[in-house]
Amino acid sequence: MRTWSDSPFSTQVEVSSVKLTGEHLGEGGQSRSVERIADRPHWVAKFYKSPLGPQESAVLDRMVRLPHSMTAREREKLDHSTAWPVSRITDSGRTVGVIMAEAPSGFYVPFNLRGGRRSEPKELQLDHLVNDSGYLSGIGVHPPSRQRRQEITCGFLELGVVLERHDVVYGDWSYRNALWDHDGASVFMLDMDSCGIGTRPWISSHEWTDPVLPEGSTLTVTTDRYLMALLSLRCLTGVRGEPLDSLGALEEDWPTGDGLPRLLRRAFTATDPSQRPRAAELLDALRNPGAARPPANVPQGSNVTGFRPVRSRTGTKPPPAPVQVKPQPPAPAPAPAPTKPQPPAPGRKSSGRRLLPLMLLVLCAALLVGFLSARYF
Structure with missing residues (x-):
């Protein structure tokens, strides 16, 4: 049963029309008695210790009508999770109680x-x-x-x-x-x-x-x-x-x-x-x-x-796609290391400078061979 939407009552009823079982369910706070309604199973009448004033009665009327302005989903929550007031009980114009659904x-x-x-x-x-x-x-x-x-x-x-x-x-x-x-x-x-x-x-x-x-x-x-x-x-x-x-x-x-x-x-x-x-x-x-x-x-x-x-029942956000790394061409092979370790140079030398000592060595060898050839042959 929906505790507001299925109400069989008008928004205001006279106390004389509310038939009670006489079974006392509780009291306390602002209420002097809570009793089941005889001809309406699952509904109860709550009677106040003293009648509500005009301002309190007006607020209760607003509460009774408030679900009309709610969305269907909000009303569904109220219908299954609250003892929402559905009718104000009056006696000669005074608010003496309220009707709500039983839990x-x-x-x-x-x-x-x-x-x-x-x-x-x-x-x-x-x-x-x-x-x-x-x-x-x-x-x-x-x-x-x-x-x-x-x-x-x-x-x-x-x-x-x-x-x-x-x-x-x-x-x-x-x-x-x-x-x-x-x-x-x-x-x-x-x-x-x-x-x-x-x-x-x-x-x-x-x-x-x-x-x-x-x-x-x-x-x-x-x-x-x-x-x-x-x-x-x-x-x-x-x-x-x-x-x-x-x-x-x-x-x-x-x-x-x-x-x-x-x-x-x-x-x-x-x-x-x-x-x-x-x-x-x-x-x-x-x-x-x-x-x-x-x-x-x-x-x-x-x-x-x-x-x-x-x-969350709606699922979770999918994880981000992995970052694609663009392939790079292989780096050129490093030059052969010298026989004797050398401290790193402060800057990068050109290939011409690296060949100069080798060229001088070859030239000297050629001159030596020419000299020996001229002397012995």
């Missing part, structure tokens, strides 16, 4: 419990991925290979590219809002209804805070760039905590001279948020290993070693 079954797995028991299927969160292989095996999840970690990271970055291209500020990249598929490399983001367009209010999440912004600041796409870099690093390494520490470990394992570690370091150390690399730059560096590129102007944990960057 597909591939993002739920049973976990090991004490006594050899298994839990009911639960969300497989980034919180689980950012751990070492021993932890994952202990909870009954097969640890992803290095290649799968890179593919999962690419999935999140692909979504980040689409959001940034449309100036959508998510801001809530965190351990619990990002899901990954146990059997593949698909990803899924929750709570997309809280996004802003251009800006969004401050949101605090432990270990996911922009270090250059004072608390309470308005968030922009530059904050998402930092959080996307942080998410990428943690997906690749399985390590939490201070990003520069785990980045150092990544740099030791990553191919020398590759651009990705440099881009990540720039994201974590830039004091000017506008200098942080875009999601598209990180994605390109991960898919196409090589030297770091200039900043673009347009739109296994501690147990993970020996990374092999993901290659």
Whole structure:
């Protein structure tokens, strides 16, 4: 099911028309309850703790309609990787909730419990991925290979590219809002209804805070760039905590001279948020290993070693043709070396000068022969 394109709802519905199963799926953040819709399988209603104000309601309306302005490929990414808002729930004109698709079954797995028991299927969160292989095996999840970690990271970055291209500020990249598929490399983001367009209010999440912004600041796409870099690093390494520490470990394992570690370091150390690399730059560096590129102007944990960057699916550039060397005629044979080694002359002598001593020797021999002939014969 496509999570936006297959919506059976109008963009606004009255709360009285929403029939619920009564099954409480969760709460937290700005929501007081998330429940399944009785007559619409795979769709859920999220109810807010307090009604949204007029400005927040207007932003939510824009989010509901935004995929209309996207390309088919961008909508496809949203349809398979996000719980995108499809309808605003109102009560006497006030916005009291939103309708979104439930995450597909591939993002739920049973976990090991004490006594050899298994839990009911639960969300497989980034919180689980950012751990070492021993932890994952202990909870009954097969640890992803290095290649799968890179593919999962690419999935999140692909979504980040689409959001940034449309100036959508998510801001809530965190351990619990990002899901990954146990059997593949698909990803899924929750709570997309809280996004802003251009800006969004401050949101605090432990270990996911922009270090250059004072608390309470308005968030922009530059904050998402930092959080996307942080998410990428943690997906690749399985390590939490201070990003520069785990980045150092990544740099030791990553191919020398590759651009990705440099881009990540720039994201974590830039004091000017506008200098942080875009999601598209990180994605390109991960898919196409090589030297770091200039900043673009347009739109296994501690147990993970020996990374092999993901290659582009479109193939690689063919190697340059070998340089053809034009054949040269053979050089003339060198003159015979003299019997007694001589130091090299300062300049190249002409052939006439080299024959002069020989001619004098021949002349003297001829005179001697003539003299002896005249005397004895």
